[in-house]
Amino acid sequence: MNAPASVRDTNAIWLVAEREIGSKLRSKAFMISTGILLLIALAGILIGGFASKNPEATKVAVTSATASVVEALPNVAITEVADRGEAEELLRSDKVEAAVLPGDGPLGYTVIALENAPDSIVMGLAQTPEVEILDPATTNPALRYIIALGFGIVFLMAASTFGGTIAQSVVEEKQTRVVELLLSAIPSRTLLAGKVIGNTVLAMAQILALAAIATVGLIVTGQTEVLATLGSPIIWFAVFFLFGFVLLASLFAAAASMVSRQEDIGATTTPITMLVMAPYFLVIFFNNDPVVLTIMSYVPFSAPVGMPMRLFVGEAQWWEPILSLIILIASCVAAIAIGAKIYENSLLRMGARVKLMEALRG
Incomplete structure (x- = not known):
């Protein structure tokens, strides 16, 4: 007796996801680059912590x-x-x-x-008068900038690295005609879901590893106050990144399916890459601007960076991350639907680049 279609699809999705994860874990370049990233993060936290505790004497x-x-x-x-x-x-x-x-x-x-x-x-x-501050800063400006830089870099590197991996994988399968064999066994949407889930697992594993490294570094350097302040923002960052990456991964796969050669990937994925880069630059240049941070925290592409920053500096109300997350999840569902349609309609079309409207019409 054959298994129900839903069970077969679920099994196929996990098979594709395992294939994506396995190919990355077998890549020496990926493992080395991940190790270097974790070491750099740990070294930065340790050096910064010890330097702040032991400044050079004048x-x-x-x-x-x-x-x-x-x-x-x-x-x-x-x-x-x-x-x-x-x-x-x-x-x-x-x-x-x-x-x-x-x-x-x-x-x-x-x-x-x-x-x-x-x-x-x-x-x-100097003999200075007593100073009274009516509106004191909630965080140290230097620490605020460092945390903004950290959130921005982690989001940019993880989203661009694994988003680019999905795009290259899609085009490689088209270029080598492997996709035709895959589609003879499983539906295109199942293939897309497996790719997105596999790379999401890898991206989240890297985010969690960085969070663990940051926690260890802050504990070792005795920065327990910073750790206590960062606890909630880091958790929210991981949650927002999960849905934000699924959104971006769906768009990366859809954009890559519209071309048939590796050298043409940039033509369709550049707009998505710009969306990934925007939060990085915005949070660096406007981390002390409450208006810009508020807008960022509700825009789906920048919410994974903007909302944790507002939580860190204490500018967000308790209900704001929940509302922002609802908006992000709704946007994620819409992106998956649109991306799946483009992916399904473009995957078997070889040769010239498929135009967006053609991909949407099918």
């Missing part, structure tokens, strides 16, 4: 009269000198960055430097 020359003043400043290395002449000699030989010597000013001392006086020394010695 070297300062002092006399016996000013030593007590400078010793009270954080993170300074003191070299005691006898007079101004010895201090200037150390400055010109780059052995110190500044010298604090007795002076006639109201504070009783003067800061001397070769070109520019270190801000940490000048500000530390």
